[in-house]
Each structure stands twice: as structure tokens, then as C-alpha cells.
Amino acid sequence: MPEKSESLSGTAEETVFDREIAVEQAHLDTVYQRLGEKLAEAEFILDDANRKFLAGTPGALAERDAQAYQAGRHLQRLTNEFEDFLFGRIDLQAPDRPEEDGFPSQTPLDPADPDIAETLHIGRLGVLDAEYGPLVIDWRAPAAAPFYRATPRQPGRVVRRRVIRSRGRKVLGVEDDLLRPDLEPRLDGRPITVVGDGALMATLGRARSHTMRDIVSSIQQEQDEVIRAQAAGATLVTGGPGTGKTAVALHRAAYLLYHDRRRYAGGILVVSPTPLLVSYTEGVLPALGEEGQVAIRAIGSLVDGEEADRYDIPETARLKGSSRMVALLRRAARAALDGPDTPSELRVVALGEVLKLDADNLRGLRRTVLGGNTPVNLLRPRARRVLLDALWTQLRRGRPTPADRYEREELQRQREAFEEYVTDEDVFLDFLDAWWPALTPRAVLAALADQRRLGGLARGAFTRPELRLLVDSWRHLDRRGRGGVSVADVALLDELQVQLGEPYRPRVREVDPVDALTGLDEVTTYGDRQRREQEQRAAAAADRRDYAHVIVDEAQDLTPMQWRMVGRRARNATWTIVGDPAQSSWIDPAEAQAAMDETLGSKPRRRFTLTTNYRNPAEIAEVASRILAQAAPGTEPPVAVRSTGALPRFAAVATEDAMGEAARSEVARLLDEVQGTVGIVVPMERREEAREWIAGLGERAVALGSLEAKGLEYDATVVADPSGIAGESEAGLRVLYVALTRATQRLTVLSGPLDLPDSAGVPALLHG
Numbered sequence: 001m002p003e004k005s006e007s008l009s010g011t012a013e014e015t016v017f018d019r020e021i022a023v024e025q026a027h028l029d030t031v032y033q034r035l036g037e038k039l040a041e042a043e044f045i046l047d048d049a050n051r052k053f054l055a056g057t058p059g060a061l062a063e064r065d066a067q068a069y070q071a072g073r074h075l076q077r078l079t080n081e082f083e084d085f086l087f088g089r090i091d092l093q094a095p096d097r098p099e100e101d102g103f104p105s106q107t108p109l110d111p112a113d114p115d116i117a118e119t120l121h122i123g124r125l126g127v128l129d130a131e132y133g134p135l136v137i138d139w140r141a142p143a144a145a146p147f148y149r150a151t152p153r154q155p156g157r158v159v160r161r162r163v164i165r166s167r168g169r170k171v172l173g174v175e176d177d178l179l180r181p182d183l184e185p186r187l188d189g190r191p192i193t194v195v196g197d198g199a200l201m202a203t204l205g206r207a208r209s210h211t212m213r214d215i216v217s218s219i220q221q222e223q224d225e226v227i228r229a230q231a232a233g234a235t236l237v238t239g240g241p242g243t244g245k246t247a248v249a250l251h252r253a254a255y256l257l258y259h260d261r262r263r264y265a266g267g268i269l270v271v272s273p274t275p276l277l278v279s280y281t282e283g284v285l286p287a288l289g290e291e292g293q294v295a296i297r298a299i300g301s302l303v304d305g306e307e308a309d310r311y312d313i314p315e316t317a318r319l320k321g322s323s324r325m326v327a328l329l330r331r332a333a334r335a336a337l338d339g340p341d342t343p344s345e346l347r348v349v350a351l352g353e354v355l356k357l358d359a360d361n362l363r364g365l366r367r368t369v370l371g372g373n374t375p376v377n378l379l380r381p382r383a384r385r386v387l388l389d390a391l392w393t394q395l396r397r398g399r400p401t402p403a404d405r406y407e408r409e410e411l412q413r414q415r416e417a418f419e420e421y422v423t424d425e426d427v428f429l430d431f432l433d434a435w436w437p438a439l440t441p442r443a444v445l446a447a448l449a450d451q452r453r454l455g456g457l458a459r460g461a462f463t464r465p466e467l468r469l470l471v472d473s474w475r476h477l478d479r480r481g482r483g484g485v486s487v488a489d490v491a492l493l494d495e496l497q498v499q500l501g502e503p504y505r506p507r508v509r510e511v512d513p514v515d516a517l518t519g520l521d522e523v524t525t526y527g528d529r530q531r532r533e534q535e536q537r538a539a540a541a542a543d544r545r546d547y548a549h550v551i552v553d554e555a556q557d558l559t560p561m562q563w564r565m566v567g568r569r570a571r572n573a574t575w576t577i578v579g580d581p582a583q584s585s586w587i588d589p590a591e592a593q594a595a596m597d598e599t600l601g602s603k604p605r606r607r608f609t610l611t612t613n614y615r616n617p618a619e620i621a622e623v624a625s626r627i628l629a630q631a632a633p634g635t636e637p638p639v640a641v642r643s644t645g646a647l648p649r650f651a652a653v654a655t656e657d658a659m660g661e662a663a664r665s666e667v668a669r670l671l672d673e674v675q676g677t678v679g680i681v682v683p684m685e686r687r688e689e690a691r692e693w694i695a696g697l698g699e700r701a702v703a704l705g706s707l708e709a710k711g712l713e714y715d716a717t718v719v720a721d722p723s724g725i726a727g728e729s730e731a732g733l734r735v736l737y738v739a740l741t742r743a744t745q746r747l748t749v750l751s752g753p754l755d756l757p758d759s760a761g762v763p764a765l766l767h768g
């Protein structure tokens with residue numbers, strides 16, 4: 001039988017543990033020694049490159065650059081500090097079949113030959129020894145897949161899976177799973193040892209901070225299938241709260257980069273619902289060894305220069321998200337040239353004549369220019385042309401047409417002189433600037449804050465109260481559109497940007513005269529060049545509008561207008577879309593689904609469902625499921641993997657005024673009870689109030705409006721005013737379901753009188 005820690009006495013168990021830790025420590029020492037050698041190699045290359053630079057020939061200079069660049073990159077990766085560089089090991093029996101599709105064969109062991117034939121260590125990056133043997137296998141390599149895929153029912157060749165806990169260079173512990181308890185496997189002639197009890201449970205029970213951790217050492221089989229799914233087309237993943245959708249999406253980004261770095265160097269975009277979730281998840285990819293190629297952006301920051309985190313009231317957000325806005329914005333862009341400052345007459349004096357175009361003429365000309373679909377800003381050269389033609393026609397009115405070639409050529413010369421003269425005149429240029437100004441999306445949006453104008457453009461597609469809601473939401477913008485915009489507005493600005501096109505700007509190349517004279521640009525250090533290159537890469541990434549892969553997190557919340565905005569950044573992209581319809585805060589999920597379908601077009605789709613809840617203990621999941629039954633009847637909740645024995649607490653206050661005091665003392669109590677974070681979730685309109693309730697309780701406590709809680713998690717959560725959250729919009733029950741599923745250890749539901757709590761403090765909504 002394998003040596004099992006459970007069957008041993010306390011001291012013997014410690015000895016077995018210590019022995020196994022020592023085995024892994026020895027391996028980790030070898031890995032670090034090898035990393036040290038690689039580091040020295042890289043430093044040598046860098047030194048050598050610099051020596052060649054001092055030799056000074058142009059060829060040497062180029063060679064120096066290439067070598068130094070490579071060595072610099074290498075150094076950067078190797079010196080990256082990983083908290084746990086090495087985290088896994090699998091012991092495998094010899095294959096009885098060759099590898100299939102690059103993956104090791106998954107056929108079960110031959111019981112007649114229980115010897116371990118191969119041991120593989122899994123880590124964040126691959127490391128080879130001096131003979132090119134694998135010391136550590138990159139977790140994304142096909143050979144590492146069995147570490148994640150093997151289960152007792154389908155062990156393949158894996159006999160034992162070991163999770164190694166290490167910090168820096170020290171191994172702290174090991175946790176084993178024996179996948180073939182029916183065998184008596186031997187390693188180096190001795191029975192295999194199995195120690196520890198559950199790496200996954202140990203990880204899940206850990207205190208949470210304000211940043212998400214990677215799950216690379218404990219990815220589960222159904223998650224691994226998503227992470228390693230083929231990239232082509234669209235990968236659609238659904239799963240309830242806490243099933244690891246966000247974690248899986250981020251690990252998939254790292255996997256895709258490993259798998260096809262050249263293709264995905266084109267950029268991976270991760271679209272996240274809130275800036276809070278962006279900062280929560282931002283550290284995961286660097287911890288996986290990936291930086292630079294992945295942009296994580298909040299949906300309110302997808303348009304360069306915009307960083308919206310304000311929410312409209314639900315009724316307004318619904319209008320702004322709906323595809324009814326498309327036609328309205330298209331008309332708005334084309335009508336935006338008409339404003340209070342639009343000149344109604346053009347008057348120029350040329351070749352001794354006064355030429356005049358009146359309001360009617362000008363209206364007609366503008367209609368001609370605007371015919372078709374060309375973006376408005378791009379039509380300015382055409383507008384200029386049409387004006388000149390109209391002025392020339394007026395000048396020539398009543399004059400004889402040229403009789404022969406000579407007269408025609410002469411007339412052509414006159415016309416050129418005329419145009420040169422007119423287009424040099426301030427009068428004409430100022431007129432053109434006012435009549436066909438360069439339009440910005442913000443200015444066009446601001447111009448819609450006029451109910452009559454908006455009504456005209458809406459052509460009956462919106463009711464009067466709807467128009468009023470829209471106008472009210474934009475009223476604070478000044479004429480240029482300066483002022484805060486909402487998250488929903490950002491998709492409208494993007495739509496307008498497409499309708500307007502980039503403003504026409506003559507290109508001026510500015511050359512620094514000093515650089516031009518001395519060729520200073522050439523004489524730079526390697527460091528300068530690398531810095532400049534980095535800056536250029538960062539600028540290119542920030543400017544990028546088209547990505548190779550787009551990952552949408554919390555996809556259930558994207559409105560039709562937001563799908564259009566994301567789609568514009570994914571014209572040639574493959575997709576990973578993760579979400580949970582039961583958590584949707586968008587009022588009309590069917591409309592959003594249709595918008596997603598339209599965005600994906602004919603791309604092939606592969607679907608996955610994640611079924612296990614790794615976040616909430618069973619006690620909290622049970623309470624949340626009572627809301628799920630009302631919010632999305634018929635939806636199966638995911639199965640919670642662990643239980644803490646701590647039941648959710650219900651507390652009620654007799655008056656609304658007492659809510660703040662009660663919330664504060666409950667948050668303080670929970671801060672004592674858990675080691676990590678405590679979040680209090682309230683209706684959106686109470687979030688400022690809630691921030692005051694917990695002021696001074698320290699950084700571990702945060703107050704969030706219901707919509708801000710998306711995707712986040714805390715050791716303990718207080719959900720205050722549940723019926724307030726449920727009543728916020730038609731999607732309120734789904735938003736409440738989100739709020740109730742944020743906690744990893746403790747949940748308190750705090751009710752006010754409007755929640756109609758029973759004598760035990762349980763609000764009416766939770767009497768499921």
C-alpha cells in the first residue's frame with residue numbers, strides 16, 4: 001500500500017511530511033541553481049554586447065543591439081520575482097500508447113506494472129537543465145495538462161498529483177492526491193508516499209485581499225478544458241457565481257500567449273465591467289509571467305481618454321444601452337453641423353465681384369455633401385469643393401461659355417487663380433470652420449441636451465418622458481461636451497466617433513532643428529533605446545483599436561450598444577466570453593443576447609458550463625439560492641465545494657435612521673472575525689452614505705453600490721437594505737443575487753423596516 005500520512009502517528013506523520021518537503025526542496029534548489037546559471041549567461045551576453053558597442057563598427061552596433069535586446073528580455077523574465085515559482089508535480093506511469101494530438105495518452109494504467117516511470121514538476125515558466133532535460137514544465141505546456149485533467153475516475157497515466165506550496169526559494173508544504181488508490185505504485189523501488197489533505201480546500205479557505213490571486217496550482221478539470229480550448233471563433237462560458245469564470249478567462253489569456261505568441265502579440269483585450277474589478281484582477285497576468293500583451297479595461301474606459309465610472313439611473317441606462325440609439329446617433333452626427341453659431345450666409349469678393357450664398361443655397365449644398373454614409377468630419381474637403389464650385393458658378397452666371405480650346409484653357413487658369421485667391425481669404429476659411437467644424441463626439445452628445453432638437457432627431461422612436469430622461473442626463477455638459485459622462489455614455493461616444501470620423505487635420509511634420517543638425521537621435525545608449533521602445537509599445541497598446549483576442553468578463557451585463565463598441569475592437573479577433581445570465585443587471589437579457597449574436601456573426605461557437613462554486617461556503621450559497629429561484633426561476637445554482645459551519649447572520653433595525661450605526665458595528669465585528677477584507681453592499685443611491693458609515697474602520701473594509709460589487713469578493717460581506725437593492729430596477733433581484741454571493745466566509749443580511757423582516761431578522765425576500 002502507498003504510505004499514507006493519515007494512518008501514521010503524529011511524529012511519524014511529521015517525519016514523512018518533512019521527508020517529502022525535503023525531496024521537493026532539493027528539486028527547488030536545483031531549479032534556482034539553474035536559474036542562477038541562466039541569469040549569469042544573460043548578464044554575460046549583455047556585457048559582451050556592450051563591449052562590441054565600444055568596438056564601434058556599424059555592424060557591431062547592430063549586432064550589439066540585437067544581442068542586448070534579447071539578453072535584456074531574458075534577464076527581465078528570469079529576475080521576475082515569483083512567490084511560488086514551482087507549484088506542482090505529477091508522477092506518471094509509462095505510456096502504453098503514443099501521445100495523442102500532442103497530449104500524453106489518457107489511457108488508464110496497467111495494474112500489472114505499477115512503477116512510476118516519470119516525474120514532472122510544473123511551474124510558472126519552463127526551465128531546462130544543462131542537458132536540455134525539463135527541470136520545470138510551463139503550466140501551459142501540453143505535458144502539464146494531466147496535472148489539471150487527471151481525476152480518480154479518469155486518471156490517465158497520473159498516479160499521484162502533488163501541489164507544492166513554496167514561497168520564494170523555500171518549500172513550505174506539499175499536498176497529494178492519490179489518483180489510483182487501487183494500485184500499489186512504487187517510486188525508485190519504494191512504495192509511493194501520499195501526504196496532506198486537500199490543496200484546493202487550503203487555497204479556498206485563505207483570507208482575501210483587494211487583489212485576486214492566480215489559481216495556477218489548483219485549476220480544476222472543467223476549468224482547464226476552457227483554458228486550453230481551441231482559440232478559433234468564440235468560446236462561450238457560463239457558470240454561476242464563484243465558478244472561476246474570471247480566473248479562467250485570465251488564465252486563458254496567458255495560455256493563448258504561450259500557445260501562439262506571434263498571433264496574440266497582436267494584443268488581447270479583457271473587457272471588465274468596473275474599474276474596481278480591473279484593479280482587482282490586474283495582478284493575475286504578471287504573476288503568470290505575462291505582461292504587456294494584455295490590456296484589461298473597464299467598459300467605461302474602452303474609448304481612449306474616457307474613464308467613466310458614473311451610473312445613470314436604471315431607466316436612463318436602459319435607453320442609452322438599447323439599439324434604438326443607433327439611428328438616433330447617426331442622425332445626430334449628421335445634424336450636428338447645425339448649431340446656434342452656424343453662419344447663414346457666405347459673402348466673398350473675388351475678381352471684383354461680390355459673391356453671396358444665402359441660407360437656402362447653403363442648406364441645399366450641405367444636403368448634397370451629406371448624401372451617402374461617409375463620416376461627417378471626412379466630408380470637410382468635399383464641403384470646401386462644393387462651396388468653391390457654387391461661388392464659381394455664380395461668378396460665371398450670364399457669361400458666355402468658352403468657344404474653343406484656347407478659351408477653355410484660359411478659363412481653367414482663371415478658375416485656378418480664383419480658387420487660390422478665395423481659399424487664401426480669411427473670410428472663406430473662417431466661414432468653412434464655422435459651417436463645417438471638426439465635430440467631436442462629446443460636443444454632439446452635449447447638443448442633444450435639448451428636448452426639441454432631440455425629439456426631432458428621434459423621429460418618434462422615443463416617448464416624451466424617455467426624451468426627458470436623456471436630456472436630463474446630459475444637461476450638465478457644456479457646449480463642447482465637457483463634464484462627467486456615464487458608463488453608458490461611453491458606448492454612445494464610440495458610436496458617434498464612427499459616425500463622425502477623425503477630424504480632418506492637415507499633417508505637419510515637426511522636426512527639432514537641433515536634432516536635424518547634429519543627428520543626436522543616433523547617439524543614444526542602449527537604456528535610452530529600450531526605454532523609448534517601451535514607451536512606443538505602451539503608446540501603441542493604448543492606441544490599439546483592434547485586438548487579436550477579446551475576452552469579455554461579466555458578459556451578461558453588456559448592453560447592445562456596448563456589444564457594438566466591443567465588436568469594433570474585435571474585427572479580426574477570436575473571442576472568449578464569460579458570464580452568468582442570472583447575475584445580469586441589464587434589464588432585457590434577450591436583447592443583449594441578440595446583440596451578442598450579431599456581434600459574433602457567423603463565427604463558430606463552442607460552449608462550456610462551469611458547475612462548481614469555489615467562493616461561497618454551502619451555508620451562504622443556500623441563502624443566495626433562495627433569491628436565484630425568484631431572480632432566474634429554473635436556473636441550477638452551482639454546487640459549493642466547501643462548508644464552514646458558519647450560518648449567515650440576519651439582523652434588522654427598527655428605523656432607517658438606525659441602519660448606519662448597525663452597519664458600522666456589524667462591519668467592525670466582522671473585521672475582528674476574519675483576517676481579510678469585509679465589503680458592505682448597498683443600493684447604488686446609498687453608496688456615499690455607506691462610505692460614511694464605515695469611515696475610519698481601515699483599509700480592509702469597503703463600501704460598494706450594488707453594481708460595483710460585480711465580480712469582487714470579500715472574506716465577509718454585509719448586504720444592507722436588500723429590498724432596496726432588489727427594487728432598484730427590473731433587474732434588481734439579479735443584482736441582489738450578485739450581492740449575496742460575494743463572501744468567502746461570512747455573510748450578514750441587514751434589513752430595515754421596508755424589508756419586512758420576521759422576528760429572526762430574515763427579510764421577506766429571503767423566505768424562499
Ligand SMILES: Nc1ncnc2c1ncn2[C@@H]1O[C@H](COP(=O)(O)OP(=O)(O)OP(=O)(O)O)[C@@H](O)[C@H]1O
Pocket residue numbers: 200203204213214215218219220223239240241242243244245246247248580583614615710711712713741
Ligand atoms: N480551481 C480553483 N482553485 C482555487 N481557487 C479557485 C479555483 N477556481 C476559482 N477559484 C476561486 O474562486 C473565487 C471565484 O472565482 P471567480 O471570481 O473567477 O468566479 P466567477 O465565476 O467569475 O464569479 P462571479 O460570477 O461571481 O464574478 C476566486 O477567489 C477564485 O480564485
